Amino acid sequence: MANTSIFKLVLVLTLVLMISVSESIPISFGKGTQGAAALACNTVVGAEGGDTCSSIAQLFGLSLKEFLKINPNINCTVVFVGQWLCIAA
Ligand SMILES: *[C@@H]1O[C@H](CO)[C@@H](O)[C@H](O)[C@H]1NC(C)=O
Numbered sequence: 537m538a539n540t541s542i543f544k545l546v547l548v549l550t551l552v553l554m555i556s557v558s559e560s561i562p563i564s565f566g567k568g569t570q571g572a573a574a575l576a577c578n579t580v581v582g583a584e585g586g587d588t589c590s591s592i593a594q595l596f597g598l599s600l601k602e603f604l605k606i607n608p609n610i611n612c613t614v615v616f617v618g619q620w621l622c623i624a625a
Pocket of ligand 1: 611
């Protein structure tokens, strides 16, 4: 009986480990395959209320085009307060 519960515990722990490992793999693969230069961000700022892509770009002396280049995954329709934005790469 004791062996059975230990086996179950090991099984559960193995499962948890496998889930956490498998979830971290796509993240590291994603960073590796999509041009590292574009995603390596040197400076980030948190968006504040009323910020838009162009207002933030302007604030840090970037053109909107440059700003979008270093923020490839941004959706300018939904810039939310506290969102991390790259302003130097
Ligand atoms: C940005 O978000 C809006 C609102 O959720 C959505 O309608 C739009 O399709 C999104 N654009 C992109 C490029 O994901």
